[in-house]
Each structure stands twice: as C-alpha cells, then as structure tokens.
Amino acid sequence: MLDESRIRTGIKVNSWQDAIRSAGEILVAAKSCKPSYVDAMVDAVLELGPYIVITPHVALAHARPSSHVIKADMSLAILEKGVDFNSVANDPVKVVFAFCATNTEAHLQHLQSLATKLNPEIIAQLSTAKSVKEVVTILS
Numbered sequence: 104m105l106d107e108s109r110i111r112t113g114i115k116v117n118s119w120q121d122a123i124r125s126a127g128e129i130l131v132a133a134k135s136c137k138p139s140y141v142d143a144m145v146d147a148v149l150e151l152g153p154y155i156v157i158t159p160h161v162a163l164a165h166a167r168p169s170s171h172v173i174k175a176d177m178s179l180a181i182l183e184k185g186v187d188f189n190s191v192a193n194d195p196v197k198v199v200f201a202f203c204a205t206n207t208e209a210h211l212q213h214l215q216s217l218a219t220k221l222n223p224e225i226i227a228q229l230s231t232a233k234s235v236k237e238v239v240t241i242l243s
Contacts, residue, residue, distance in 0.1 A: 105242060109133060109178040110235045119153075119188040119196070120145050123164045126180040126201035135176035136203040140166060144201065148188070156190035161226055163217065164201040177202040177217075181232050197230045 109129050116122045127141030143166035148155060155162045178201045185195025200217060220242060228241045 105177050105179055106133075107235055107239055109176065110181075110238050111179070112181040112232055112234055112238065113183050114180045115183050116186055119148065119162075119186055122162065122180065122182060122186050122188075122196065122199045123148065123201065125182075126164050126178050126199040129178035129180065130176050130201055130203055133176060133178075135172070135174050137171045137173070140169065140171035140203055143167070143169065143171060153188040153190040153193075156188045156193040156196055158221065158226065159193045159223075160185065160196055160230055161193070161198045161221065162188060162196045162200070163214070164199060165203065168204050168206050172203040172205050175202075175204045179229075179238065181229060181238065198226060 111129060114125045116125055123144050124141055127144055130136045131138055131141060144164045147166050155164055157163050180199045182197045185197040187194040188196050225241060229238060232238045232241060
C-alpha cells in the first residue's frame with residue numbers, strides 16, 4: 104500500500120499548509136506529481152474547508168486527478184506536533200497521508216485501501232511512531 108521510501112517521521116510544521124506541503128513534497132521527490140499538484144491540495148482545503156481531516160488526528164491530502172499527476176502514489180508524514188486544520192471534531196492532526204492519482208478510479212481505490220487500514224489503535228500508534236521501520240511494522 105505504502106512504499107517505505109514515501110514515509111517520513113518527526114516532521115516539524117507550523118500550519119496545516121506546511122503539513123500538506125510536507126506530505127506532498129515526498130510525492131514530488133518521488134516524481135509522482137508536479138509541485139503544482141501540491142498547490143492544488145492546499146487550494147482544495149482553502150476552497151472546501153478541512154474535509155480532508157477524515158478522522159481524529161488524520162488528514163488525507165489530495166486533489167482531483169489531473170495532468171499534474173505523473174503516476175499514482177501515496178506518502179505519509181508523521182508530524183512532530185499536531186497542527187490544527189480547523190476541524191473542530193478531529194484536530195489536532197498529527198498523521199498526514201497524501202496521495203495522487205491519474206484517474207478517478209485509482210483515486211477511489213487509494214481511499215478504500217487506506218480506509219480499511221485505519222482504526223483508532225493504528226492511528227494512535229502512527230501518531231507516536233519515531234521511525235520509518237516502526238511505521239512499516241504498524242501498517243503491516
């Protein structure tokens with residue numbers, strides 16, 4: 104589901120925008136999307152609100168499939184400290200998944216795949232993970 108090279112822990116951010124950009128930059132570095140796609144992820148939250156905060160402490164950053172996506176991929180950024188996304192029920196966010204997809208079908212498959220893995224126990228473990236190896240163990 105998630106390549107080990109797409110996971111980062113201990114990320115320091117000052118805002119929800121920084122959190123999205125941190126997770127998105129992993130995808131850019133992997134040549135899965137263009138920097139403009141990361142901008143689109145931030146813009147989506149500015150336009151639609153914190154809909155990407157899908158459960159307490161977890162955000163799923165994404166934008167619509169577009170020409171800014173090179174290949175379908177997913178990243179995970181574990182933040183050092185939680186950050187508010189203005190999601191009253193689910194802040195602060197400490198776990199930020201980001202994904203990009205080339206079409207709507209792949210987009211939905213990413214969502215379904217992730218949803219089957221996440222439960223409160225897994226989220227709590229991810230929130231305190233200190234290393235990539237620890238995250239891989241939690242998700243396997």
